[in-house]
Amino acid sequence: MSGALLEVRGLAKRYAQKGGRVLRAVDGVDLRLTAGESLGLVGESGCGKSTVARLVLRLIPPSGGEIRFQGRDIASLGEDALRPLRRDMQIIFQNPHSALNPRRTVFASVAEPLVVQGTSRGTEAQARVTELLRQVGLPESFLWRFPHELSGGQKQRVCIARALALAPKLLVLDEPTSALDVSVQAQILDFLQELRGSLGLTYLFISHNLAVVRQVCDRVAVMYLGRIVEEGPVETIFAAPRHPYTRALIGSVLPPRPSCLPEAALAGDVPNAAEIPPGCRFAPRCPIRMERCLGDDPALAGDGSHRVACWAA
Amino acid sequence: MSLALRRASFAERHAASLRQLRFFAWSFGRSPSSMLGLAIVLGFLLVAAFGPWIAPYPLDAEGAMNLGNRLKPPAAAHWFGTDEMGNDLFSRVVLATRTSLWVGLTIVGMATVIGVPLGIAAGYFGGVARAVIMRVTDVFLSVPGIVLALAIVAALGPGILNGIIALSIVWWPGYVRLVEAKALALRNEPFVEAARAVGASNLRILAVHILPNCTSPIIVKASMDMGLAILAAASLGFIGLGAKPPAPEWGAMISVARTYMPNWWWYAVFPGLAIYLTVLGFNLFGDGLRDILDPKSNRG
Amino acid sequence: MSALLEISGYRLAFDGFEGRAHVLDGIDLTVAEGETVGIVGETGCGKSVLARSVARLVDMPPGCVPGGGIRFAGQDVFAMDQRGLARLRGHGVAMIFQDPMTYLNPVFSIGSQMVDVIRAHDRAEGKPKRARAAARDAAAELLDAVRLPDPGRLLDRYPHELSGGMRQRVLIAMALTGTPRLLVADEPTTALDVTIQAQVLRLIAELVAARRLTLMLISHDLGVIGALCRRVVVMYAGTIVEDGAADVLFAAPRHPYTRGLLAAVPDLARPAHRARPIPGHIPNLLQPPPGCRFHPRCELAVGRCVAEKPPLRQVDGRLVACHRAEEAAA
Numbered sequence: 001m002s003g004a005l006l007e008v009r010g011l012a013k014r015y016a017q018k019g020g021r022v023l024r025a026v027d028g029v030d031l032r033l034t035a036g037e038s039l040g041l042v043g044e045s046g047c048g049k050s051t052v053a054r055l056v057l058r059l060i061p062p063s064g065g066e067i068r069f070q071g072r073d074i075a076s077l078g079e080d081a082l083r084p085l086r087r088d089m090q091i092i093f094q095n096p097h098s099a100l101n102p103r104r105t106v107f108a109s110v111a112e113p114l115v116v117q118g119t120s121r122g123t124e125a126q127a128r129v130t131e132l133l134r135q136v137g138l139p140e141s142f143l144w145r146f147p148h149e150l151s152g153g154q155k156q157r158v159c160i161a162r163a164l165a166l167a168p169k170l171l172v173l174d175e176p177t178s179a180l181d182v183s184v185q186a187q188i189l190d191f192l193q194e195l196r197g198s199l200g201l202t203y204l205f206i207s208h209n210l211a212v213v214r215q216v217c218d219r220v221a222v223m224y225l226g227r228i229v230e231e232g233p234v235e236t237i238f239a240a241p242r243h244p245y246t247r248a249l250i251g252s253v254l255p256p257r258p259s260c261l262p263e264a265a266l267a268g269d270v271p272n273a274a275e276i277p278p279g280c281r282f283a284p285r286c287p288i289r290m291e292r293c294l295g296d297d298p299a300l301a302g303d304g305s306h307r308v309a310c311w312a313a
Numbered sequence: 314m315s316l317a318l319r320r321a322s323f324a325e326r327h328a329a330s331l332r333q334l335r336f337f338a339w340s341f342g343r344s345p346s347s348m349l350g351l352a353i354v355l356g357f358l359l360v361a362a363f364g365p366w367i368a369p370y371p372l373d374a375e376g377a378m379n380l381g382n383r384l385k386p387p388a389a390a391h392w393f394g395t396d397e398m399g400n401d402l403f404s405r406v407v408l409a410t411r412t413s414l415w416v417g418l419t420i421v422g423m424a425t426v427i428g429v430p431l432g433i434a435a436g437y438f439g440g441v442a443r444a445v446i447m448r449v450t451d452v453f454l455s456v457p458g459i460v461l462a463l464a465i466v467a468a469l470g471p472g473i474l475n476g477i478i479a480l481s482i483v484w485w486p487g488y489v490r491l492v493e494a495k496a497l498a499l500r501n502e503p504f505v506e507a508a509r510a511v512g513a514s515n516l517r518i519l520a521v522h523i524l525p526n527c528t529s530p531i532i533v534k535a536s537m538d539m540g541l542a543i544l545a546a547a548s549l550g551f552i553g554l555g556a557k558p559p560a561p562e563w564g565a566m567i568s569v570a571r572t573y574m575p576n577w578w579w580y581a582v583f584p585g586l587a588i589y590l591t592v593l594g595f596n597l598f599g600d601g602l603r604d605i606l607d608p609k610s611n612r613g
Numbered sequence: 614m615s616a617l618l619e620i621s622g623y624r625l626a627f628d629g630f631e632g633r634a635h636v637l638d639g640i641d642l643t644v645a646e647g648e649t650v651g652i653v654g655e656t657g658c659g660k661s662v663l664a665r666s667v668a669r670l671v672d673m674p675p676g677c678v679p680g681g682g683i684r685f686a687g688q689d690v691f692a693m694d695q696r697g698l699a700r701l702r703g704h705g706v707a708m709i710f711q712d713p714m715t716y717l718n719p720v721f722s723i724g725s726q727m728v729d730v731i732r733a734h735d736r737a738e739g740k741p742k743r744a745r746a747a748a749r750d751a752a753a754e755l756l757d758a759v760r761l762p763d764p765g766r767l768l769d770r771y772p773h774e775l776s777g778g779m780r781q782r783v784l785i786a787m788a789l790t791g792t793p794r795l796l797v798a799d800e801p802t803t804a805l806d807v808t809i810q811a812q813v814l815r816l817i818a819e820l821v822a823a824r825r826l827t828l829m830l831i832s833h834d835l836g837v838i839g840a841l842c843r844r845v846v847v848m849y850a851g852t853i854v855e856d857g858a859a860d861v862l863f864a865a866p867r868h869p870y871t872r873g874l875l876a877a878v879p880d881l882a883r884p885a886h887r888a889r890p891i892p893g894h895i896p897n898l899l900q901p902p903p904g905c906r907f908h909p910r911c912e913l914a915v916g917r918c919v920a921e922k923p924p925l926r927q928v929d930g931r932l933v934a935c936h937r938a939e940e941a942a943a
Contacts (some may be wrong), residue, residue: 044806059506060467083512091510099503103525105329109504112521113511122400146329151894152656181655181833186890208807211879215888226623238881252807254814254836256878258859260816261840266808277747339630 003088003172004068005202006033006056011065013051023274025051027226028065030300031204035169038196038203040217040234042210042249044270048226049206053172056204058082069170087117093230094175096155100147106133106158107143113165132161137191153184160191164199172204177212189216210253214238225281226273230305238297242306242313245282280311288312332406340605347601353594354536361414364407372410376559384577394579398559402580406587409561413543413591416477419534420542423481428488429524429531435489436496437523447493450486454600458483459545466554471531473546473562480545484538488592493532495527529606533599540595547588563588617795617827618644618667622681625662625851629675634898636825638851638906641925646794649821649828651842651859655873657895658848660831664797666690667829668706669698686794699737703730703791713780717772723783724768727790733792741866755786759816778809782816789820789924793803796821799831814840835878835928839863847871850896850906857931867933869911905935913937 008031026048033039041049048098053062054069056149058074067075074085090113093099100109110129114120120128130140136157147155156176163171176192177185187296193216196203207213213220214234221231222245241247248266268285271277277284291310300309341347365371373379379399384471393402435446452462458480465479499505499522508518549555550564557565563584570581623636634798636658644650652660665671666683669690683690685705693701702708709717731748735741743751749768756764759782767790772780781801788796798817802810818841821828832838838845838859845853845862847870855868866872873891893910896902902909908918917936928938 036894037820044808045644054506057510059509079512079514086510086512089510091507093503093507095503099507101504101508101522101526104521105326107326112508112513116508116511116517141404143741144326144329145335149329149332153894162507162511163703182835182888183655183877183891184894186879186888188889190877190890209879211881214881214884215879235884238884248808250881252811253881254811254834254840255882256835256880257876259836261818262811266811269809270806336630 002225003034004032004037005070005148006031007066007068008032008052008056009068011052011055011056011067012063013048013060014063017274020121020174021273021274024226024276026055026062027273027276029223029226029228031221031228033170033202033204035202036200037219038198038205038217040213040220041223042208042213042220043203043223044208044249046225046270046273047223048273049223050174052206052223053091053174053206057086057089057172073289083117087113087166088168089170089172090166090168091172091174092156092159092163092176094180095146096152096159097179099159100155102147105144106138106150107148109147109158110162110165113162115167118133120165125290132165133158135164136161151184152180153187156180156184156188157191157286159252160195167199168201170202170204172206174206175208176205178207178209185212201234210238210250222249225271225276226283227309228300229309230307231300232302236306242308243282243284243310244288244312248287263269280309282310290298318536323420324364336606339597341601342343344601344604346597347604350594350597350599350601353590354598357591357594358414359601360407361410364411368401368404368407370404371400371408373404374561377455384573384580386577387579393583396566396580397573400559402566402583405561405566406563406583408585409563409566409584412560415548416473417539417543419477420480420484420546420579421538423477424488424538425531425535426482427446427481428485429492429527431485432489432492433496433519433523433527436493436498437500437519439497439500444494450489452525453483453486454490459548462545463552463554466549471554471557473550473556473560476546477550480542484542487538488534490530491530492527495530496523499523502588531581534602536602537596537599540592543586543595544592595597616627616643617646617686618642618829619684620663620667620681621684621742623663623666623683624680625659625666625671626676626677626679627675628677635901636676636851636898637666638901639922640851640853640881642846642853642856644795644827644863648844649745649830649842650844650846651830651832651838652846653838654848655831655833655874655895656897657850659851660848661799663848664708664829664831667795667797668702668708669693670702670708674756696737697931699733699904702757703734703788703793704738704796705791705793706795707788707791707793708797708799709781709784709801711803712806713777714772714782716784718781719772722769722771723756723775724749724752727755727783727787729843730787731790737881738789751790752786755789756783758789759783759786759820761786776809776935777805778813781805785813785816785820789824792824795825795829797829797831800833801830802830802837803834810837817841835863835875847874850901852896852906852923852934853932854934855931856933858927861930865929867928867931867938868907869913869937870907873910882894913940 004186008029011026011029013026015025017023029032041052043049055062062075065075066073083200107129110132111125114125133142136153137158177188180188195201205213205217217234220234220237224245230246241250251262266285278294279295280298283289290311298309298311300307302308343542360367371425377400382395383397383398385391385395391401391403393406431446435443461483462479465482469475505518505522508522546555547564550562551568553568555564556562566584567581573580616833620640623637623640627636639653640663654660685701724865727744728748731751732742735743752768754762756767761767761779761782802813805813808875830838830841843859845859846853855862855871866875874887877891879888891910896906905918905921905923908914923934923936925932925934
C-alpha cells in the first residue's frame with residue numbers, strides 16, 4: 001500500500017443531457033494522495049475539479065472508476081456503509097456564507113457531526129464545540145450566534161471547526177479562500193498550514209488561484225475538461241511547466257504589481273464538457289498543436305513524479 | 314482553566330434569535346401598509362375571540378325572530394341595522410368572525426399539512442417521487458379550484474364542514490409547488506452537502522436543514538391564504554353550498570341580502586365590508602411578512 | 614489636463630436597523646481626463662458605492678449624503694434633473710459590473726437589447742431616434758469593436774447562449790454606445806477564469822487607449838489594477854488611505870494598510886514570500902473607530918491616531934492619510 005491514503009483510478013462522472021448528449025464532467029482521472037501531503041488540483045471553472053471533490057467524498061456516485069480510501073474501494077458503497085468512513089474525510093466549501101445553515105447557531109452547526117455520528121451530545125458536546133472553536137481561534141461567545149452575524153473569515157473558521165469535529169484524516173478544500181478578502185485569505189491559509197502540521201492532515205486543495213496553491217501544496221495536478229493534463233511537484237510545475245495549458249495558466253496570472261498584460265496565450269473560450277473534441281482535448285486552443293493532436297488522445301505519462309499528457313512534451 | 318461545562322442558559326442560547334426578532338419587528342414597523350395589515354388582522358382575531366361579549370344581541374345569531382324590528386337602517390340601537398328577521402346585523406357580523414377564523418385556519422392548516430411534506434419530498438428526492446407528486450399536483454392545479462370545490466361539495470352535500478373539506482382538498486397543491494421549488498434549490502446548498510458529508514440521514518437533512526429554511530415562504534403564503542380561504546368559504550356560502558342560515562356566516566348573509574338590494578343596502582354592505590377588510594388585512598400582513606422574511610423574492 | 618471628475622469631501626451613509634452606517638467618510642478624489650485610476654480595497658471599504666455614486670446610482674433613501682459632493686465635467690451630479698442624469702449615464706459615465714448576466718435581460722436577444730440602448734441614448738442626447746435597422750447596424754459595429762466574432766449572428770442570440778467572457782464583452786459594447794468619457798468598471802473580470810480575464814482586460818486596455826477614455830477600475834485584485842492602471846487609490850473602511858502613481862505605490866507603499874495589503878497577497882513569482890495576514894478585522898461602520906479608521910489594526914498607531922483623523926497629504930510623491938507616513942517607509 002505504501003501509505004496511499006487515497007487512490008483514484010479512471011474516475012468518471014457523466015451526466016445525461018437533453019437531446020441524448022452526454023456531459024463528461026470528469027473523464028478518467030487518476031490521483032494519489034500519500035498520508036500527510038497536500039495536493040493542489042487547479043483548473044478553470046467547468047474543468048471538473050469540484051466534481052472530483054464530491055466524487056472522492058462520495059457525495060455523488062461516480063459513473064466509473066475506483067476510489068480507494070485507506071485501501072478500501074468506496075466507489076460503490078451505500079450511504080450506510082459510508083457513514084462510519086465519513087469520520088475520516090471532510091470537506092470545506094468555497095463560500096462560507098452558504099456552507100452554514102442560516103437557521104442554525106454556530107453551536108448547532110459545529111455539533112452536527114458529533115450528533116450524527118453519535119460521539120457526544122448535551123453538555124459534553126458543548127464542551128467539545130467550545131474546544132473546537134478555540135482551536136480555530138474563535139471565542140466561546142460565538143456559540144449561540146447565527147451565521148449572518150459573522151464575517152466571512154469567521155464563518156470559514158466555523159466551517160473548519162465543523163470539519164475538524166470528527167478528527168478526519170483527509171480534508172478536501174474546495175476553493176476555501178476564493179470568497180474571502182486577501183487579508184483574511186492569508187489568515188485562513190496560515191491557519192490551514194498550521195493545522196496540517198499539528199494534526200497530520202492530508203489535503204486535497206482545489207483552487208483556481210495558482211499563487212495560493214504554490215504556497216500551500218506539495219504537489220499540483222492541472223485539470224482541463226475533465227482530465228488531468230499535468231501533475232508533479234509544485235516547484236517543478238511552476239518552474240518548468242511542460243503542458244501548453246499549464247504554461248498558459250501560469251502566464252495568465254497577474255502579479256500584484258504594475259505589469260504589462262500577458263500576451264493572450266490562449267484564444268477562445270473553455271469548451272463545453274458535452275462537446276469534448278476528439279484527440280487531445282486541448283488541441284483546439286493549443287498554440288503548439290500538431291497533426292497528431294487532432295486524432296490521438298495523449299495519456300498522462302512521464303517519470304514517477306512529473307507526468308504530462310501532451311505529445312509535444 | 315474553568316472550561317464551561319455548564320449548560321448555557323436559555324437567554325444565552327437565544328440571544329441571537331431575540332436580536333433577530335427585534336430586527337424583524339423594526340423592519341415590519343417601518344412599513345405603514347404592513348402595520349395596517351397587522352392592525353386589521355389583530356382586530357379580526359380579537360373580534361373572533363371576544364365576539365360573544367362584544368355582540369349586543371348574541372341570541373340574534375342563533376335564529377331569533379324579532380319581526381317588529383325588520384330591516385331597520387343603522388341606528389344607535391342597531392349599529393349595522395337589522396335583517397329581514399329583525400336580527401341585529403352588528404351582532405351577526407361580529408359572531409360570524411369566529412366562523413371565518415376557524416374556516417380559514419382549518420383550510421390553510423390542512424393544505425399545509427398535506428402540501429408541505431409532499432413538496433419537500435418532491436424537491437429533495439427528485440426522480441420518480443418528484444414526477445409522481447408533481448403530476449398529481451398539476452392535475453389538481455389544472456382545474457379551477459372553486460369549480461372543483463363546488464363539485465366536491467355537490468357530491469358531499471352542502472354545509473360548512475363539507476365546504477371546508479372541499480376547499481382543503483383544492484388548496485394544498487399550491488403549497489406543493491411552493492415548497493418543491495424551495496426544496497429543490499436548497500438540495501444543492503453547500504450546507505446540505507456538508508450535512509451529507511458528515512453522514513446525516515435524509516430524514517435528518519429534511520427536518521433540520523430543508524424544512525426550517527422553507528418556513529418563511531410557507532408563513533407568507535399561509536398568511537395571505539387566510540384571507541383567500543375565508544373569501545372562498547364565503548363564496549360557497551353565497552351560492553348556498555356553505556354555511557346555512559341562520560348560522561352567521563358572511564357569504565350566506567350577503568346571499569340572502571342581495572334580494573334586499575338596493576333599498577336595504579346595509580344588509581349586504583356590512584358583511585361585505587367585513588369580508589373585504591379581512592382579505593385586505595391578511596394580504597397586507599402577508600406582504601409585510603414577505604418583505605422581512607423573504608426580502609429577495611420581494612415582488613419578483 | 615482638466616479635471617473630469619471631482620469628488621470633494623464626499624460622505625455617504627446608510628440608515629438601517631442598527632443606526633447609521635458611515636460608508637464613505639470624506640472622499641477627496643480628482644480624476645483628470647485620460648487617466649487610468651484603479652481603486653483597490655477589501656469588502657466593505659466603500660469602493661463600489663463610490664463608483665456607483667459617480668453615476669448617482671445609489672438608492673436614497675436608505676442612503677444619504679451628509680456632506681461633500683461630486684462634479685462631473687464641472688457639473689454637480691447631485692443637482693442634475695432626470696434629463697441631465699440620463700445624459701450623464703451612458704453619455705458621460707458608462708459602467709460595467711462584475712456579473713454581466715444580471716445586467717442582461719434573459720428573455721430578449723442581444724440585438725434587441727442593444728438596439729433599445731442605442732435608441733435610448735439618441736433620445737437622451739436630444740437627437741432623433743435612429744430607425745431600428747440603423748440601430749442594429751450600429752450594434753453590430755459595436756460588437757465588432759469589442760472583438761466578438763460574427764456580430765450579425767450574435768445579435769440574434771440570447772444571453773444564456775453566451776459564455777461569461779462574451780457576455781462581459783457585450784456589456785462593454787453597450788457601455789460604449791453613448792460614447793462616454795469615463796468608463797467605470799466595477800470588478801469587471803472577477804467572475805471570469807484567468808485565461809478569459811486576460812482577454813477581457815486586454816480589450817478594456819485597448820478600448821481605453823483607442824477611444825481616449827478615462828478609466829476608473831474598481832477591483833480587490835492588485836494584479837488587475839497593476840496591469841491596467843497608472844494611478845492607484847487604496848481605500849479602507851470608507852476612506853482613501855493612499856493615492857499615487859502605481860509604480861511608486863506598489864514599490865514603496867507608505868500607508869501601513871497598503872503595506873499590509875501588499876504583503877497579504879501570495880505572489881506566484883516570489884514563492885519565498887509568505888502571504889502575511891493583517892491582524893484584526895474590518896471595523897463596524899456603525900461606530901467607526903475615532904481618528905484614523907485603521908488604527909485598531911495598525912502596528913504604528915500612537916495616541917494621535919486615535920484622536921485625530923489624518924488628512925490626505927503629500928509624502929514622498931504620493932498622497933497618504935497617515936500621521937506616521939514618514940516613518941512607515943517600506
